[in-house]
Amino acid sequence: MTKEWFNEYNSSLNRKLVYHLGYDAGFFSEYNNMLYAMMYCLTHKIQFNIYCDDANFGFEKGWQDYFEPFFDEVHDDFHHKNNYRYFEKPITSDFVVYLKRLTKTILKMNKKYYRPYYKFEETEIVRKHKKETKCDLYTQDIWNDLIEYPTKRIVTNPCDNTCISEFDFLNILNSMVWKYNEKTKSAINDTIGKIEMPKDYVGIHIRRGDKIKEAAFLSIDNYMSILKDKTDIMNVYVATDDFKMIKILCTNYPAYNFYSLTKEISTGYEQTDFDNYDKINKQSHMISLFSDIELLANAKCFVGSFSSNVGLYIAIRRNRERCFYVDYKSDYLI
Structure with a gap:
């Protein structure tokens, strides 16, 4: 898979996701989950775009502060507050730690952000903006569908229709994206x-x-x-x-x-x-x-x-x- 193939294939897809990169977590939590989102979009035929103007790891351009341009970037500050990671997925094998982390995450979040999705609802302002910008999905819409850990589960690589493990797919994506400026x-x-x-x-x-x-x-x-x-x-x-x-x-x-x-x-x-x-x-x-x-x-x-x-x-x-x-x-x- 090459950058050229990805961009051509990605632009041909009709359904569109804007993924908020650098929302509120550590860099590799943000980055790993972005790779998961890319894999999810490629295997579900969804166009992948990012918003990272406010990336917490950046200082001017977000992703391009450190890396070569790769993604189609959206520069619309509506995503700053309305496009977000859902409840943090606590990465731990300790169930008690999991519950504590989840509870802490819920409590620290402003209720206006998580309540609509807790009730499986979407705010009118988000619905309207999606329609106006012809965007189908935000980060929170796919968040709970993203894998927690990559495994040996098999997925199809749309580049050549081969069946590979999630790990292999993520390795391919990372090799393509991880290019320092x-x-x-x-x-x-x-x-x-x-x-x-x-x-x-x-x-x-x-x-x-x-x-x-x-x-x-x-x-x-x-x-x-x-x-x-x-x-x-x-x-x-x-x-x-x-x-x-x-x-x-x-x-x-x-x-x-x-x-x-x-x-x-x-x-x-x-x-x-x-x-x-x-x-x-x-x-x-x-x-x-x-x-x-x-x-x-x-x-x-x-x-x-x-x-x-x-x-x-x-x-x-x-x-x-x-x-x-x-x-x-x-x-x-x-």
């Missing part, structure tokens, strides 16, 4: 160049911050146990939002060589803090995040948590190749 690419290369990574290394992602409110935190020993079982490589790149994890690893596993771009002042990522960053700090954070991603994606193997959207993205990016998770069995990804 030159400014971002240069900034990532400069950032990675600050550390001298050996040729052979493995990658670990340990998420703390607000993620531990959604899913139970697993001991660092769980990560290292998998790592020791799967490889003899002693060079480890660690992507984490909490520098304390680096200290613990260095203390408990002195035989390993640990590398990281995490700053000593990092004590855990909070989405609410990020949303209040100014342009410079927001851009700096995103470049650091993308640098982590490139190092993890190119590692000989990866160990992380599937309940983290970064861990999920790496599985999509690497198409599950030598990806191991502390919270899911490997046969889930086959």
